[in-house]
Amino acid sequence: MLPLMQLTKDAESIVIAGHVRPDGDCIGSCLGMYNYLKKLVPGKKVDLYLEEVPKAFSFLKCSEEVKHTSEAKGRYDLFLALDCGSIDRLGSLESLFLQAKTTVCIDHHISNTEYAQYNHVENHASSTGEVLFGIFDTELIDEAVAECLYLAIVHDTGVFKHSNTSKRTMEIAGALLEKGVSSSKVIDDSFYKKTYVQNQLLGRCLLESILLMDGKVIFSSVSKKMMELYGAVSSDLDGIIDQLRVTEGIEVAILLKEERPQQYKVSMRSNGKVDVCKICCMFGGGGHVMAAGCSMNGSVHDVINNLSVQIADQLSAKQEI
Ligand SMILES: [Mn+2]
Numbered sequence: 001m002l003p004l005m006q007l008t009k010d011a012e013s014i015v016i017a018g019h020v021r022p023d024g025d026c027i028g029s030c031l032g033m034y035n036y037l038k039k040l041v042p043g044k045k046v047d048l049y050l051e052e053v054p055k056a057f058s059f060l061k062c063s064e065e066v067k068h069t070s071e072a073k074g075r076y077d078l079f080l081a082l083d084c085g086s087i088d089r090l091g092s093l094e095s096l097f098l099q100a101k102t103t104v105c106i107d108h109h110i111s112n113t114e115y116a117q118y119n120h121v122e123n124h125a126s127s128t129g130e131v132l133f134g135i136f137d138t139e140l141i142d143e144a145v146a147e148c149l150y151l152a153i154v155h156d157t158g159v160f161k162h163s164n165t166s167k168r169t170m171e172i173a174g175a176l177l178e179k180g181v182s183s184s185k186v187i188d189d190s191f192y193k194k195t196y197v198q199n200q201l202l203g204r205c206l207l208e209s210i211l212l213m214d215g216k217v218i219f220s221s222v223s224k225k226m227m228e229l230y231g232a233v234s235s236d237l238d239g240i241i242d243q244l245r246v247t248e249g250i251e252v253a254i255l256l257k258e259e260r261p262q263q264y265k266v267s268m269r270s271n272g273k274v275d276v277c278k279i280c281c282m283f284g285g286g287g288h289v290m291a292a293g294c295s296m297n298g299s300v301h302d303v304i305n306n307l308s309v310q311i312a313d314q315l316s317a318k319q320e321i
Pocket residue numbers: 025026083108126127128156
């Protein structure tokens with residue numbers, strides 16, 4: 001078991017950080033830890049750095065205290081990396097991590113590279129929020145901490161519908177509700193509520209999506225130009241891949257986002273037959289069996305071609321069994 005109490009008591013200064021382009025699990029986990037440490041080690045210097053906190057998450061307690069990663073400097077005694085599968089996913093905070101006296105990684109990615117001194121990785125947990133619940137002292141989880149962890153779980157399970165939702169996930173969610181969390185508020189305000197721009201982008205991605213491999217694969221892509229046209233940021237694309245995935249007959253959904261000319265951020269989702277983490281790892285990315293991502297070079301056509309070969313390989317191997 002991770003000696004969180006001892007590590008935080010021994011440290012004079014603590015930094016909490018997540019991965020680049022933080023999602024709901026990352027932000028909920030980081031703010032959950034931040035609010036929890038305020039109770040566990042009151043008065044201690046704790047800084048939380050994140051690249052961005054989308055408006056949909058701003059109701060979480062202390063979200064206004066989150067510092068931007070570009071402000072990060074200094075040498076901390078303890079670095080807590082949450083929901084971050086590899087050191088490069090810390091982005092510009094990597095140097096701060098390397099300078100810290102003690103480093104801890106708390107995560108649930110199957111592709112986690114165990115890059116910290118203390119690595120607490122639970123591959124089967126739905127979310128880092130779920131992992132934190134197991135580490136935290138239940139007595140010290142107040143409503144604010146519970147709300148953060150609940151949001152984290154809601155987002156990584158797609159509101160308890162992905163296959164990573166276990167009996168334990170539901171038990172933890174129940175325990176968090178007992179702490180006073182308003183389930184429908186968290187779910188509606190942070191997950192389902194979309195801005196006009198987000199809905200327009202979702203609409204375009206669905207409209208322009210293309211079926212491949214006898215309707216087993218669906219993909220859509222978002223160009224830089226399109227993002228500029230709508231004045232969108234990358235978190236505005238959250239949820240689009242999930243909508244592509246629930247198309248009837250689909251085994252794999254792919255969403256490409258142009259980062260720069262001939263370079264795409266790839267998001268992949270599987271409905272069970274294809275291990276998309278295996279594919280993304282081949283291209284330098286990572287994630288989970290059913291949800292993974294990577295970055296790839298080339299045109300949309302090149303990227304989809306390269307991915308299709310790998311998907312076809314896995315699907316035909318399954319048929320032989
Ligand atoms: Mn996560």
